[in-house]
Amino acid sequence: MKRFIVKRLGYAVLSLLLLSLTIFLLVRLTGDPSVLLVEPGASKEDLAAVRVQLGLDRPIWVQYGQFMSSLARGDLGHSFYYRTPVLELYLTRLPHSLLLAAAAMVFSLLVGIPSGIIAAVRVNRWWDSAGKIFALLGLSLPSFWVGLVMILFFSVYLGWLPSSGSGTALHVIMPAFALGWYFAAAHMRLTRSSMLEVLGSEYVKLARLKGLPEALVIAKHAFKNALIPVVTLAGINLVIMVNVAVVVETVFAWPGVGRLLYEGIAFRDFPVVQATVLIGGAMIVIVNFFVDILYAVIDPRIRYER
Amino acid sequence: MTRSRAYSFILAVAVAIAAAAPAAAEPSGQMTWAVHVSLAPTWFDPAETPGIITPFMVLYALHDALVKPMPGNAMAPSLAESWTMSKDGLTYEFVLRKGVKFHNGDAMTAEDVKFSFERYRGASSADLKAKVARVDIVDPYRVRFTLKRPWPDFLTFYATPATGAAWIVPKKYVEKVGDDGFKKAPVGAGPYRFVSFKPGVELVLEAFDGYWRKTPSVKTLVFRVIPDESTRLAALKRGEVDIAYSITGPLAEELKRTPGLTLAPTFFPFTIWMAFTEQWDPKSPWHDKRVRLAANYAIDRQGINQAVYLGYSKLAYSFVPQGMEYYWAPPPYPYDPKRATKLLAEAGYPNGFDAGELSGDMIYGTAIGEPVVNYLQAVGIRIRLRPLERAAFYQELAEKKLRFVVQNGSGAPGNAPTRIEVNAVTGGRYAYGAYPDIDGLFSEQANEMNPRVRRQLLDKIQQMIHERVMFGPVIEPAFLNGVGARPAVHGLGLIKNHAYSAPYEDLKLKGK
Numbered sequence: 001m002k003r004f005i006v007k008r009l010g011y012a013v014l015s016l017l018l019l020s021l022t023i024f025l026l027v028r029l030t031g032d033p034s035v036l037l038v039e040p041g042a043s044k045e046d047l048a049a050v051r052v053q054l055g056l057d058r059p060i061w062v063q064y065g066q067f068m069s070s071l072a073r074g075d076l077g078h079s080f081y082y083r084t085p086v087l088e089l090y091l092t093r094l095p096h097s098l099l100l101a102a103a104a105m106v107f108s109l110l111v112g113i114p115s116g117i118i119a120a121v122r123v124n125r126w127w128d129s130a131g132k133i134f135a136l137l138g139l140s141l142p143s144f145w146v147g148l149v150m151i152l153f154f155s156v157y158l159g160w161l162p163s164s165g166s167g168t169a170l171h172v173i174m175p176a177f178a179l180g181w182y183f184a185a186a187h188m189r190l191t192r193s194s195m196l197e198v199l200g201s202e203y204v205k206l207a208r209l210k211g212l213p214e215a216l217v218i219a220k221h222a223f224k225n226a227l228i229p230v231v232t233l234a235g236i237n238l239v240i241m242v243n244v245a246v247v248v249e250t251v252f253a254w255p256g257v258g259r260l261l262y263e264g265i266a267f268r269d270f271p272v273v274q275a276t277v278l279i280g281g282a283m284i285v286i287v288n289f290f291v292d293i294l295y296a297v298i299d300p301r302i303r304y305e306r
Numbered sequence: 307m308t309r310s311r312a313y314s315f316i317l318a319v320a321v322a323i324a325a326a327a328p329a330a331a332e333p334s335g336q337m338t339w340a341v342h343v344s345l346a347p348t349w350f351d352p353a354e355t356p357g358i359i360t361p362f363m364v365l366y367a368l369h370d371a372l373v374k375p376m377p378g379n380a381m382a383p384s385l386a387e388s389w390t391m392s393k394d395g396l397t398y399e400f401v402l403r404k405g406v407k408f409h410n411g412d413a414m415t416a417e418d419v420k421f422s423f424e425r426y427r428g429a430s431s432a433d434l435k436a437k438v439a440r441v442d443i444v445d446p447y448r449v450r451f452t453l454k455r456p457w458p459d460f461l462t463f464y465a466t467p468a469t470g471a472a473w474i475v476p477k478k479y480v481e482k483v484g485d486d487g488f489k490k491a492p493v494g495a496g497p498y499r500f501v502s503f504k505p506g507v508e509l510v511l512e513a514f515d516g517y518w519r520k521t522p523s524v525k526t527l528v529f530r531v532i533p534d535e536s537t538r539l540a541a542l543k544r545g546e547v548d549i550a551y552s553i554t555g556p557l558a559e560e561l562k563r564t565p566g567l568t569l570a571p572t573f574f575p576f577t578i579w580m581a582f583t584e585q586w587d588p589k590s591p592w593h594d595k596r597v598r599l600a601a602n603y604a605i606d607r608q609g610i611n612q613a614v615y616l617g618y619s620k621l622a623y624s625f626v627p628q629g630m631e632y633y634w635a636p637p638p639y640p641y642d643p644k645r646a647t648k649l650l651a652e653a654g655y656p657n658g659f660d661a662g663e664l665s666g667d668m669i670y671g672t673a674i675g676e677p678v679v680n681y682l683q684a685v686g687i688r689i690r691l692r693p694l695e696r697a698a699f700y701q702e703l704a705e706k707k708l709r710f711v712v713q714n715g716s717g718a719p720g721n722a723p724t725r726i727e728v729n730a731v732t733g734g735r736y737a738y739g740a741y742p743d744i745d746g747l748f749s750e751q752a753n754e755m756n757p758r759v760r761r762q763l764l765d766k767i768q769q770m771i772h773e774r775v776m777f778g779p780v781i782e783p784a785f786l787n788g789v790g791a792r793p794a795v796h797g798l799g800l801i802k803n804h805a806y807s808a809p810y811e812d813l814k815l816k817g818k
Contacts, residue, residue, distance in 0.1 A: 035700045037356055044735060045432045046357060053427075082505045083348050083489065089505055144534075151540045163540040164532055253532040255507040262533075263344050263506055 001296065008292050012285045019281045020071065023274050024064055032056070033080055033268030054080050067274070076278075077271035081263065086275040089260060094242075096166055097256035100249070101241035103172045104180035109234060112184040116191025116230075120199060121218060131188055138185025147178040147251035164253035175252040179245050183237050190233055194226040235287055243280035333513035333525035335815045337793060339807070340538040341529050342552035344506040350492035351485070352422065355470025357429025357718060359574050359805055362467050366808040367511050367527060369494035370518075371472040372400055372419065373465035376809060377800045380631075381465050384519075385414060385474055385495065395456030395755045398464075402447040407516045408476040409499040416443040421477035423451075430469050456755045459721065462631065467804075468719040497522045497811035507531055522811040542567060542788045549796055549807060550788040554673075558616055558786045566791045570798040571618040571784040574805040575627035576717035578674050580664070580778030581729070583712055586739035591659050592710070597687075598775035600649040601711075604685040606641040607781060610677045615784050622779035624768060625714075625729060629803045632722035632761060634768035646685040658686020662710030665692045667699040674780060675713050703736055711778075719803075722764055723751060730771055744770055792816055 034050040051057045055066070070077055076086040119131035154174060155163040162171050198204060199222050207221045208214075245258035253259075257276060264272030341363070348354045349361035352369055366374075373389070376382035383389075386400040406414040420441045426434070437457050442450045453460060464472050479493050492500050497519070498511035509529040513522040530547060532538045538550040539557050543564060553561050553569075562569045582598050584590035591597050607621040620628055623636045650658060661682065666675040672693050679691045689711065694702065702708050714736060716725065731748045732740040744767055751763040771777065785805045789796045795814040797807030807813065 031695075031698050032701055036696065046429050049427070049432060050356070079505075081344065081348075082346050083354075084486075084505060092504065148534075148536050151537060156540050156543050159544065163544055163546060164537045165530060165546075251534050251537055253530070253534070253537060255504060259533070260506065267344075 004296055005293060008289055012289045015285050016278070016282055019285075020068070020274075020278055021064070023277045023281075024067060024270075027268070027270045027273050028060065030268055033270060036267055037080065071278075076275040079264075079272050080269045081267040081272070082269075086271045089272065090257065090275055090279060093255055093257045093260045096254060097242045097245065097249075097258065100172065100175055100179065100245060100254060100256055101238055103176035104183065104241055104245075105234065105238050107176050107180035108184035108187050108237075111180070112187025113191050113227075113230065115184075116188040117195055117218065117223060119188065119192045120195030120226075123196065128192075131192065135185040135189050138181045138188075141181075142247070143178050143182060144247045144251050146181060147174065147248055150174045150178060151251075164251075166255055171254075175245075175248050175254050178252070179241060179248040183234075183241065186237070187230055187234065191226065191230050194229050195222060198222045198226045232291065235291070236284065239280065239283045239287060243276065243283065333515070333522050335524050336526040336528060337524045337549070337813060337815065338528040338530060338547045340532040340541050340547040340550040342533070342535065342538065344531055344533075345503070345509050345529060347489040347503065347505060350489050350500070350503075352470035352473030352475060353425045353427055353485075355426075355428035355467075355473070357468070359467055359717060359719065361470070362804065362808075363806040364509065364529075365470065365473055365496075366806075367496055367498040367810045368492055368500060369473045369475070369496045370406075371465070371474065372402075373461070373472055375466060375801050375804060377812075380802060381461060385419075395458070396453050398451045398453075398460060399444065400449045400451075402449065403518060404447055406495055406518045408479065408495050409493045409514055409516075410476065410479055412476045412478055414474060414476070414495050415446045416449045417446075418474050418477045419449045421480070422474045423471055425475070425480070426469065426471040428470050430463055431471070434463055434469060434471055456753070458752075458755050458757070458760060459723065462721050462724075466719060468724070497809070498527055501526075517811060519809075520811050523814045524810075527810065539788060542790055545790055545792070548790045548793050549798070551785075551806070553786050553788050555614060561786075561788045562616065568789040569616070569618075570787045570789050570796060571615075572787065572799045572805045573620065573629060573782065573784060574717055574803050575630050575719060576715065576785075577622050577625055577627045577782050578670055578713065578715040578780045579622060579625040580678070580780065581712045581714050581736070581738065582776065582778065583706075583709060583738040585774075585776065591653070591655065591661065594653045595775050596649045596653040597655070597659075598778065600646040600653070600685060601682060601687060602639040602775060602778050603642045603646040603649065604687065605639075605678055605681045605778070605780060607639075608641070610674060610781060613677065614673055615781075615786065618784035618786060620782040620784070622782050624772070625777045625779050626722045626725045626768065627782055630721050630725065632764040634722070634765045636768065636772040643681075643685050650686055655686065658688055661687045661689040663690050663692040664711045664713055665694060665699065665702075665708045666713035667696040667715070668693050669696060670713065670715050670783075674783075678713065678780060706738055713780075722768065723748070726764075726767060726771075730767075730776060741770070741774065 034047050034054065034056065037050050055063065067077065078084065079086050079089055082089060115131045115134060119128040122128055151163050151174065154161045161174055165171055204217060204222055207217045243257050244261065245256060246262045248254065249256045249259040250262050260272060261276040263269065264276060343360055349364040350368060352365055355361055370385050372384060372386035373381050374384050385403055385406055387403045389398055389400045391398050402414065402416060402419065408414060420443055423441050437453055439452045439454045442452065444450050463469050474495060476493055480488050483491065497514055497517040499514045501510040501512045503509045508531065511527040513525050515521045532541060535553055535557055539553055539561060541547045542550040558569060561567055580601065582592045584592040585598060587593055611617055611619045611621060621638070623638050624633065626633050664675055664679050675691050675693065679689055682689050703712060703714065726748060728734045729736050730740065730744065731737060732745050747763050747767050751760050754760040754763060787798055789798065792815050793813065794816045795812055797810065797813050800812065801808050
C-alpha cells in the first residue's frame with residue numbers, strides 16, 4: 001500500500017509539473033500583455049518600460065526558472081494588472097467561490113438526484129420525459145443567457161432579488177441557480193442511468209422477490225449503490241464550480257475565482273492565469289489522488305494492478 | 307409687532323440659518339457607480355499612470371494635481387495657484403497653494419512636488435525626464451522645473467492626463483509605507499479619502515472635509531465593478547447604482563426609453579479611422595489618391611453613428627480628435643456613393659476591385675468595421691473584414707504586418723502633434739509610411755515655442771494629410787452612460803475630454 005501511495009504521489013507531482021510548464025507556455029503564446037496595459041498609440045519607450053516592470057524583457061527560460069523557484073517558496077507571483085500578490089488575490093476570491101459552489105452544489109443535488117430517481121423508477125413515463133427535457137435544457141442553455149433572463153425577471157421585473165454583487169443570502173440565489181442548473185442536469189442524467197442499471201441487477205430482483213416494499217428496495221438497495229458514481233462526479237464538479245464558474249460570476253458580478261480567471265485572460269495577466277489554473281489543477285489532482293487511495297482501500301486488487 | 311421686535315425676529319432667524327448652514331454643508335448620502343472595467347490598485351498611485359484615461363476615474367477623487375483639467379479650463383490651477391514660463395522657454399516656476407493638507411494631515415509642500423515628479427514612472431516618464439534637466443525647490447511653496455531645451459509641449463505632458471507626473475503624493479508617507487503599502491492604503495490631497503478596496507470588485511471612498519477647494523456634498527462614493535453591460539443596466543434600473551458606465555447599442559436605446567433614467571454621453575479624445583497602408587506602393591490600387599477619396603465618400607458616417615451610438619458620437623474627418631489642442635478642422639466628406647463610384651471609374655476601376663482586408667481589433671473592428679466594410683463593398687471596393695484579438699492587432703500593427711486597410715483607433719491623451727507623431731511621420735509607431743515634406747514641417751513645429759507659428763505649421767501638416775487622403779477618418783465614439791433618478795449633479799461631461807464623473811467635490815444628490 002505504501003508503494004502504491006508513493007507511486008500515486010509521484011504521478012500527482014509529475015502532473016502538476018507538466019501542468020505548470022504547459023500553462024506557463026500556453027499563456028505566453030497569446031501575445032504581449034504590455035500592449036493591453038497602455039493606450040493604443042503608446043510610445044515604444046513606454047511599452048518597453050512596462051515590459052521591464054513586468055519582467056517580460058528576460059528570456060523565457062529565465063522567466064520559467066523564476067516562476068518555479070517562486071512557486072517552490074509558495075509565491076505565485078504578482079498580478080500584472082493588480083500589481084498585488086496573486087495568492088492574496090486568489091484567497092480573497094476563494095471564500096466567495098466556495099459559497100457559490102456549495103449553494104450551487106446543494107441545489108444541483110437536491111434537484112438532480114430526486115428527479116433522476118423518479119425518472120428511473122417511472123421510466124418512459126411522464127416524469128421521465130419531463131426529467132429528460134429538464135436535463136436537455138440544463139445542459140443546452142448557456143448559463144449567461146439563463147443568468148440574464150433571471151436578472152430581468154426576478155430582479156428588474158419582480159424586484160425580488162438584487163441584480164448582482166455579493167454580501168447577503170439573497171445575492172446567492174440567482175447565481176447558484178444559474179450555475180447549478182447545468183450540474184443538476186448532469187447529476188440527474190447520471191442518477192437516472194445509474195439507478196436503471198442497479199434496478200435491473202440480480203440483487204434488486206431478489207429483494208423484490210423477497211417481498212420487500214418497493215420504497216425500501218429503491219431507497220436501501222438501489223439508491224445507495226447507484227449513488228457512488230454520482231458522488232464521485234459531484235466531487236469533481238465541485239472543484240470545477242469553485243474554479244471555472246467564469247460566465248456566471250461575470251454576469252452576476254460575483255467576486256469569485258472564475259471572474260478572477262476571466263480578468264486574468266482578458267488582461268493577459270499571466271501570473272493570475274497561471275495561479276488559478278495551477279490551483280484548480282492541484283485541487284483536481286489532490287481529489288483524484290485521494291479517490292485513488294480510497295479505491296485501493298476499498299478494493300485491494302487495485303493497488304496490485306496499478 | 308414693533309420695529310425692534312421685528313429686527314429681533316429677523317436677527318434670530320438669521321442666526322438660526324447661520325447655525326444651520328454648517329450642518330447643511332456636512333457631506334451626506336452615498337453615490338454608487340457601476341464600473342465597466344476592473345479597478346486596479348495601480349490606479350491609486352499617480353506614479354504608475356499608464357497613459358490611459360481610466361485611472362483618472364480614481365485619481366480625481368483620491369489625489370490632486372498642480373494643474374489639471376477642470377470644468378471650463380483644460381489647465382486649471384489646483385495645487386499650484388499659478389505658474390510662469392521664462393522667456394527662453396527653459397524654466398517653469400509653480401507657486402504652490404498654501405494650507406493644502408493630505409488626508410493624513412501632512413501639509414503639501416514643494417518637497418512633495420519634487421518627490422512626486424522624480425518618483426513618476428508611468429506613461430511618457432522617460433520622455434518627460436529626458437527633457438527636464440532638474441527640479442529645484444525655490445522655497446517650501448515654489449518649485450522650478452528647468453528643461454534641457456525649450457519644449458513647447460511640456461505642460462501638455464505635465465499638466466494634462468497625458469501623464470500623472472503632476473499628481474502629488476505625500477513624500478513622508480510614501481517613504482514610510484513603501485510603494486506596495488501606498489497602494490494598499492493610499493493617501494492623497496484629493497476630495498475623497500480611501501476607505502476600502504477589494505481588487506476588481508469594489509472601491510469605497512469617503513469625503514475629506516479638509517479638501518482645499520470645497521467640502522464634498524456626497525459623503526460616500528462606491529465604485530462597483532459590474533463587467534456585463536446588461537447587468538449594469540439592470541442594477542441602474544433597480545436603483546442599486548446611481549451611474550452606470552458604458553451602455554451601448556440596443557441597451558442604450560432601452561436606457562433612453564426607461565422613465566427616470568437619463569442617457570449621459572461623454573467624450574474623450576478618441577477617434578477611429580482607416581489607415582491606407584499601401585498608399586506608398588505604386589503597384590497597389592490604394593496608391594491612387596482617387597481610390598482613397600472614394601473610400602471616404604463611400605462611408606455613411608451618420609448612419610454608423612445612429613446605429614451604434616444613437617447619434618451621440620461625433621463624425622470624424624480627421625484622425626486627430628476634435629477636442630485636441632492644435633486640431634485643424636478639415637472639410638467634411640459627405641456620404642456620396644455615386645461620387646465614390648465615379649472616382650473609382652476615373653482611377654481605372656469601373657467595376658470595382660479586390661481591395662484585400664480591413665483589419666481591426668475585436669471591439670471596434672466589429673462594431674465599426676462591419677458597417678465600414680459593407681459601405682465600401684457597396685461602391686465596388688471588395689474588401690473583407692479581418693477582426694483580430696486586441697493585443698494581437700496592436701502588436702501586428704506596430705510590427706507593420708497588417709496590409710491593405712487597417713481600422714485603427716486611439717484614445718491616448720496628448721495633442722495633435724502627439725497623434726501625428728505616432729501615425730503620420732517617419733518612425734511613428736503605427737506609421738506605415740510618410741512624406742518628407744510633412745516630416746520636415748513636423749520637425750520644425752517640435753522646436754517652435756511661438757504658439758501662433760506652431761499652430762500655422764500644424765495646420766499646414768494636417769491640411770497636407772487631408773489633401774493626400776492619408777486616412778479615412780470614421781467616427782469619434784461617444785461614451786454612453788446611464789444616470790439614475792437620485793443624482794442632482796452627476797459630473798458627467800463637466801470636464802472637457804474626460805469620460806467619467808468629475809470633479810467629485812461638485813457632485814450632489816437630489817434633496818441634499
